[in-house]
Amino acid sequence: MSALITLSVLAIVVLYLGLFKAKNALLPVTLVGLAVVLGLAVREWNSNAAPIYSSMMLFDNFAVAFTAICVFSTMLILLISKDYFERISEHVAEYYAIILFALTGILVMVSYHNLSMLFIGIEIMSVSLYILAGIRKKSYSSNEAALKYFLMGAFSTGFLLFGITLLYGATGSFDIAVIKNYVISNPTHISPLFYSGLLLLIVGLCFKVGVAPFHFWAPDVYEGSPSLISVFMMTVVKTAGFAAFLRIFLFCFAPLHDFWMMPLMVITILTLFIGNISALYQHSFKRMLAFSSVSHAGYMLFAIVALGSASINAVILYATAYSVASIIAFAVLILVKRQMGSDNYESFNGLGRKNPFMAFALTVAMLSLAGIPLTAGFIGKFMMFSSALSEYHVSLVVLAVINAVIGIFYYLRVVVSMYFKDSDQHVVQSTPIFSFVLAFSAIVTIVLGVYPGLISNLF
Amino acid sequence: MNLLLLIILFPLLCTLLAFAKGPQLSRLSFAASLVPLIFTFIALGSFVPDASTQFLVDYAWIDNFGIRFKLGMDGISMMLVLLTNLLIPIIILASSKHPYKKPGAFYALIFFMQSGLLLVFTALDAFLFYVGWEAALIPIYFICAIWGGENRIRVNLKFFIYTIAGSLIMLIAIIFLHLQTPDNSYDIQSFYALNLPANIQGWIFCAFFLAFAIKMPVFPFHTWQPDTYTEAPTAGTMLLSGIMLKMGIYGVIRWLIPVAPLGFAEWGQTALILSITGIIYASIIAFTQKDIKRLVAYSSIAHVGLIAAGIFAWNVQGVQGAMIQMLNHGINVIGMFFVLDIIIRRLNTRQIESMGGIAKVAPGLAICFLIVLLGTVALPLTNGFIGEFLLLIGVYNYNIWYSAIAGLTIIFGAVYMLRMYQQVMLGQLNERTETFQDIDGTEKTVLVIICVLVIFIGVYPQPLLHISEAAVSNLIEQVNQKILVK
Numbered sequence: 009m010s011a012l013i014t015l016s017v018l019a020i021v022v023l024y025l026g027l028f029k030a031k032n033a034l035l036p037v038t039l040v041g042l043a044v045v046l047g048l049a050v051r052e053w054n055s056n057a058a059p060i061y062s063s064m065m066l067f068d069n070f071a072v073a074f075t076a077i078c079v080f081s082t083m084l085i086l087l088i089s090k091d092y093f094e095r096i097s098e099h100v101a102e103y104y105a106i107i108l109f110a111l112t113g114i115l116v117m118v119s120y121h122n123l124s125m126l127f128i129g130i131e132i133m134s135v136s137l138y139i140l141a142g143i144r145k146k147s148y149s150s151n152e153a154a155l156k157y158f159l160m161g162a163f164s165t166g167f168l169l170f171g172i173t174l175l176y177g178a179t180g181s182f183d184i185a186v187i188k189n190y191v192i193s194n195p196t197h198i199s200p201l202f203y204s205g206l207l208l209l210i211v212g213l214c215f216k217v218g219v220a221p222f223h224f225w226a227p228d229v230y231e232g233s234p235s236l237i238s239v240f241m242m243t244v245v246k247t248a249g250f251a252a253f254l255r256i257f258l259f260c261f262a263p264l265h266d267f268w269m270m271p272l273m274v275i276t277i278l279t280l281f282i283g284n285i286s287a288l289y290q291h292s293f294k295r296m297l298a299f300s301s302v303s304h305a306g307y308m309l310f311a312i313v314a315l316g317s318a319s320i321n322a323v324i325l326y327a328t329a330y331s332v333a334s335i336i337a338f339a340v341l342i343l344v345k346r347q348m349g350s351d352n353y354e355s356f357n358g359l360g361r362k363n364p365f366m367a368f369a370l371t372v373a374m375l376s377l378a379g380i381p382l383t384a385g386f387i388g389k390f391m392m393f394s395s396a397l398s399e400y401h402v403s404l405v406v407l408a409v410i411n412a413v414i415g416i417f418y419y420l421r422v423v424v425s426m427y428f429k430d431s432d433q434h435v436v437q438s439t440p441i442f443s444f445v446l447a448f449s450a451i452v453t454i455v456l457g458v459y460p461g462l463i464s465n466l467f
Numbered sequence: 468m469n470l471l472l473l474i475i476l477f478p479l480l481c482t483l484l485a486f487a488k489g490p491q492l493s494r495l496s497f498a499a500s501l502v503p504l505i506f507t508f509i510a511l512g513s514f515v516p517d518a519s520t521q522f523l524v525d526y527a528w529i530d531n532f533g534i535r536f537k538l539g540m541d542g543i544s545m546m547l548v549l550l551t552n553l554l555i556p557i558i559i560l561a562s563s564k565h566p567y568k569k570p571g572a573f574y575a576l577i578f579f580m581q582s583g584l585l586l587v588f589t590a591l592d593a594f595l596f597y598v599g600w601e602a603a604l605i606p607i608y609f610i611c612a613i614w615g616g617e618n619r620i621r622v623n624l625k626f627f628i629y630t631i632a633g634s635l636i637m638l639i640a641i642i643f644l645h646l647q648t649p650d651n652s653y654d655i656q657s658f659y660a661l662n663l664p665a666n667i668q669g670w671i672f673c674a675f676f677l678a679f680a681i682k683m684p685v686f687p688f689h690t691w692q693p694d695t696y697t698e699a700p701t702a703g704t705m706l707l708s709g710i711m712l713k714m715g716i717y718g719v720i721r722w723l724i725p726v727a728p729l730g731f732a733e734w735g736q737t738a739l740i741l742s743i744t745g746i747i748y749a750s751i752i753a754f755t756q757k758d759i760k761r762l763v764a765y766s767s768i769a770h771v772g773l774i775a776a777g778i779f780a781w782n783v784q785g786v787q788g789a790m791i792q793m794l795n796h797g798i799n800v801i802g803m804f805f806v807l808d809i810i811i812r813r814l815n816t817r818q819i820e821s822m823g824g825i826a827k828v829a830p831g832l833a834i835c836f837l838i839v840l841l842g843t844v845a846l847p848l849t850n851g852f853i854g855e856f857l858l859l860i861g862v863y864n865y866n867i868w869y870s871a872i873a874g875l876t877i878i879f880g881a882v883y884m885l886r887m888y889q890q891v892m893l894g895q896l897n898e899r900t901e902t903f904q905d906i907d908g909t910e911k912t913v914l915v916i917i918c919v920l921v922i923f924i925g926v927y928p929q930p931l932l933h934i935s936e937a938a939v940s941n942l943i944e945q946v947n948q949k950i951l952v953k
Contacts, residue, residue: 321531380631381601390638394532397642409635416631420624428612428620465531 009060009067011049011075012115014041019108026101035090038104042083049075059121063183071119073324073466074251078114078244081331082107085244088339088445089236096144096234103143107240110136114248118255123172123182126252130168130216133248134161137241141233153232160215160225168212174205188260195263206261206268217249219305220279227286230298235345238294239338242301243331250308250323257312258319265315272313273404279306280411287418294351296418297337300377303411304330310392310408314399320467322391325460329376329384332449332456336373339442339449340366347436356422357431366438367426369446376453378419379412384456387464471522471538471589474506474548478555478581485575493563496574500556503581507552516542516934518941520591528595533651537591542938543790546931547588547717550794554709554801555581561805561913562702567614573702576606580706587714593641593653596722600634600678600714607706614700622694629681629691637678640671644726658726659945665729672730675723676738682715683771685738686745696764697817701808704760708767708804709797716771716793719778720786725942728949731781739779739865743873745772750879758817759810762887763803766843769876770796776873777858781947783940785861790935791928792854795842798924799851802839802917806832809910810891814899819887824896829905833892835914840888842921844881850924853932 018041025033049072059066086107093103113132120126138161142154176182178201179190191198211222218226230238261268283303290296308326311319340359341351343366348355360367376385389412396405438446456462481499484492514521520539528536540548559577567573583606586599604627612623641653648657663671681688696704724731749768756762774792777785809832810825811817826833838849845851855877863870906914924931 375605380605381598386601390642391532393639394642394646397639398646402639402643405639406636409632409639412635413628413632416628417624420627424612424620424624427609459529461529461531464529 009052009065011045011052011067012112012119014048015045015108015112015115018042018045019105019112022101022108023105026099026105031100034101034104035086038086038108039083041108042079042086046076046079046083049079059185063185064122064125065116065119066121067119069467070251070255070320071115073320074118074247075115077324077328077331078111078118078248081244081247081335082111082240084332084335084445084449085236085240087441088335088342090439090441092234092236092342103140106136106140106143110140110240111244114244117248118251120252120255121184123175123184123187123256126256127165127169127172130252131165133245134165134216137161137237137245140237140240141229143237144234149232150234153229156225156232157229164212164215164222166212167208167215171205171208171210171212174201174208176205178202178205184256184260191260191263198264203267206264207271209256210268210271213249213253214275217246217253217305217308218302219275219309220282220302221275223279223282223302223305226302227295227298230301231292231295235294235338235342238298239334242297243327243334246301246305246308247327247331250305250311250327253312254319254323257315262315269313272309273401276306276309276313277404277407279303279309280408284411284414284418288414290418291353292351293337293341293353293356293422296421297334297341300415300418301334303415304377306411307389307392307408310396310404313404314395314401316395316398317467318391318395318398321464322388322395324466325384325391325456325464326388328463329388329453329456332452333373333376333383333385336369336446336449336453337377339445340370340373343438343442344436353421353425354431356425357429358426359436360427361430363436363438365443366436366446369450370426371423372450372453374419374423376457378416382454382457384453384460387457387460391464469522469524470506470510471540472524474503474510474552475538475582475585475589477503477506478578478585481578482575484578485571487571492570492574493559496577497556497559497563499578500559500581503585504552504556507549510540511545511549511934514540514545514934516937518542518937528592532594532653533645533648534594534653535592536595537654538586538589538595539591540589542935543717543720543942544589546790546794546935547713548585549934550713550797551581551584551588551710553794554705554797557801557913557916558702558705558709560909561705561801561808562700564909565701567700569613573610573614576610577702577706580606580610580711584710584714588717591655593645593655593658593722595653596718597634597638597641600637600718601631603711603714604630604634607703607711610706611695611699611703615703616698616700618694619698622691622698626691626695629688633678633681633688636674640674644671655721658722661726662949663727663729665733668727668730669733670730672723672727672734675718675727676734679715679718679723680738680741682718683712683775684715684768685741685772685775686748686768687741689745689749689768692768693761693764696767697758697760701804704804705801708764709801712767712771713793713797716774716778716789719775720789720939720942724778724781725946728946731946732950735779735781739776739862739869742772742775742779743869745769746776746873746876747879750876750883753879753883757819759807759819759822759887759891760804760817762819762883763800763807766880766884767796767800769880770800770843773855773858773873773876776869777861780861780865780869781943782861782864783936783943784857784864786939786943787932787936788854788857788859788861790939791924791931792851792858794931795850795854795921795924798917798920799839799843802835802914802921803843805910805913805917806836806839809906813903816899819890821897821899822891823894823900824892825900825903826892827896828900828903831905831911832914835906835918836892837888838918838921839914840884842925844884845877848922848925850921850928852925853928
């Protein structure tokens with residue numbers, strides 16, 4: 009819990025730093041603060057947590073694990089933000105502060121024990137993100153992204169809230185323990201209100217994690233927002249969304265498996281196909297990543313469709329693998345776009361010769377996203393497939409395999425550009441911090457691919 | 468340290484050559500590639516040719532999924548380890564004269580692939596097998612796509628997608644089998660011990676077969692192969708045809724048939740008919756090829772078809788023939804592609820019609836080419852003969868008519884191969900071939916090594932056959948019992 013408080017204080021401190029023009033202190037203070045938050049969170053591992061604040065929150069191992077992933081990814085993203093935000097605007101402190109506020113919301117989302125806290129967490133995060141998406145005030149695409157995100161987000165929050173209200177109507181409480189008891193004690197007489205509430209909750213959460221058919225905002229918002237904000241949304245926010253999703257389903261709705269399984273399965277299949285097939289036709293690397301992010305949400309849904317004790321491990325590993333690989337992809341994208349002026353595949357031509365290290369890191373990331381063995385992405389897919397097969401969803405896995413093959417097409421395209429096509433352009437330079445983030449992320453990807461036992465059996 | 472582990476890890480260490488530079492690089496790589504071969508010979512010295520699994524390596528890897536790092540060699544694995552470690556030095560030596568850009572990366576990829584291949588051939592854990600299977604694919608993709616010919620990008624994408632699709636289907640089958648094991652493991656013995664219902668085994672068989680059939684390739688999954696072989700750099704073609712396709716054949720022997728014996732009982736004949744169809748089909752297409760590299764690529768499909776047919780006949784002669792023929796095919800096809808590479812590089816064309824009379828100006832090449840070619844068409848006293856002979860006996864014991872059709876491969880092969888030799892090496896010189904230089908230095912060394920192997924194995928194959936005999940008959944016995952019980 010101290011992690012959440014520290015984080016909130018940190019965000020305000022950063023705002024004040026901005027007020028006093030201490031620009032150079034912003035990044036170090038933020039990073040040190042996040043490291044402290046990480047430490048505080050990890051310290052609560054296995055502390056037999058009980059619900060606190062009138063059982064509003066529960067900082068159990070689940071919450072610790074997802075907090076750690078989200079804070080850690082944010083740190084990596086902030087590392088590559090050095091002199092990225094300065095190029096966009098004068099008021100750099102805003103960025104750091106708003107990202108930290110979003111992260112605060114995320115911490116609430118992964119540790120709620122009461123549906124009202126879920127709602128509050130999602131709102132804290134979303135409001136911060138609406139601002140972040142539109143933070144490039146003079147850019148049309150950024151404004152468009154913010155507006156789209158805001159409208160769709162507000163809409164989905166409405167669904168979510170309505171769903172929560174209906175659940176309250178049926179059970180008489182927001183507390184998820186009470187809801188759980190309700191489900192267990194009335195296995196045959198569950199009120200129709202409850203079912204409608206559950207469906208609306210699914211719709212609301214699906215909006216937030218950007219799965220089809222509620223994904224329409226995702227590619228435009230990811231493309232229009234500044235790259236670092238996009239990668240924050242695609243990795244940290246998505247991970248948190250799935251954590252929230254998983255938490256309530258594991259805790260409350262597992263006995264109602266037969267009811268929600270079919271709709272979620274249809275959503276999963278739609279997401280996979282729509283995400284992958286749309287990604288196939290993109291010319292811009294960033295837009296491809298945006299669509300591929302939709303398809304990855306589809307793979308992560310596997311864990312919920314085949315809900316079981318292994319689901320948490322599967323989501324943790326998948327989310328880590330996906331986040332790290334996306335951070336590499338965006339780090340390279342930012343450097344390439346800055347120096348080549350475009351984010352089309354052609355800008356990557358000859359990168360293998362111009363900067364072998366960057367090309368190698370990006371190749372590792374692409375192989376990981378495509379799910380090739382010896383990378384973390386493969387282990388993630390492997391766990392997802394295993395859990396789905398253990399519930400005998402063979403047809404679902406076969407469809408997923410078809411999608412994995414489609415995915416290889418577009419992930420390899422950038423590898424093809426880097427290594428097999430030439431360009432006469434100058435060298436693409438990397439800075440030490442970027443190199444560190446790239447190297448570190450690539451090592452994490454490979455280490456988790458070779459020895460996933462490090463984080464694959466936390467639960 | 469365990470010798471087998473050393474054999475697998477050493478090439479991985481050699482990937483550090485990627486950072487090396489300098490004119491001595493190819494020599495250094497060659498020397499490095501000899502080390503696993505020497506280890507293999509040492510292992511062969513202490514190898515007892517019975518059916519047991521030796522040089523066992525067994526570490527916990529990913530405990531909560533029941534995945535272990537478990538390796539071992541019996542006679543069947545031994546043959547393939549020998550094949551890999553014997554051919555890699557030859558391939559590296561053969562490419563030493565090539566002006567490949569970035570040679571460090573090139574050799575590093577070859578070594579990485581070697582590790583992957585060895586992992587496939589010795590893995591006793593299905594997950595490990597799958598990892599090795601893919602680990603061997605990534606480097607060959609890069610080798611072919613970086614150093615390949617004009618259409619390399621499109622062709623290799625097709626190759627990559629094809630094989631990945633096959634192997635992902637196999638992955639589903641592996642996970643499915645794992646979930647059925649009582650002891651939550653991926654161990655091959657647990658997979659063997661499963662007694663699943665026949666219809667499920669049928670599905671398992673199909674899933675594995677798809678992956679292996681694409682890799683070999685068996686008709687009608689072969690369409691990636693001629694293009695890929697043609698566009699790949701010579702070293703890539705050699706790796707693909709010499710070693711990589713043996714992954715598919717090995718997979719059939721080690722995994723497909725023993726894991727799903729009832730599926731095999733149901734689908735085995737279909738698989739055999741497909742193999743034989745491939746032989747005829749590829750031979751007929753080989754007749755009409757004008758491109759010399761494509762001709763050999765198709766002939767390779769035909770030869771592999773015969774090997775596959777021998778295995779699906781599932782008797783000692785057939786499988787033993789397959790074991791020895793895998794080694795022979797590896798040696799022959801590498802020799803063949805090396806000769807073609809010499810010719811193509813000097814003449815700068817792949818068209819057969821613009822060649823001719825080379826034997827007059829290059830007698831050394833002509834002799835070596837002839838020996839390799841005779842090995843390929845299975846002339847008695849060359850290595851190809853003993854293998855194809857056993858394979859045909861195997862198919863004969865299964866069904867005499869199949870064997871009659873499969874036997875056509877020898878006749879067809881002789882016709883199109885000898886006709887090709889005649890058009891390329893004999894006849895009149897033309898302005899292109901007049902200035903042809905005979906082989907020298909490294910080229911001569913490589914070809915002499917290959918020719919010696921061709922003749923030596925042809926005359927005295929017994930020691931090689933002995934390595935795998937006990938393991939093969941044991942495996943066949945196991946499977947046949949399971950089929951009989953049902």
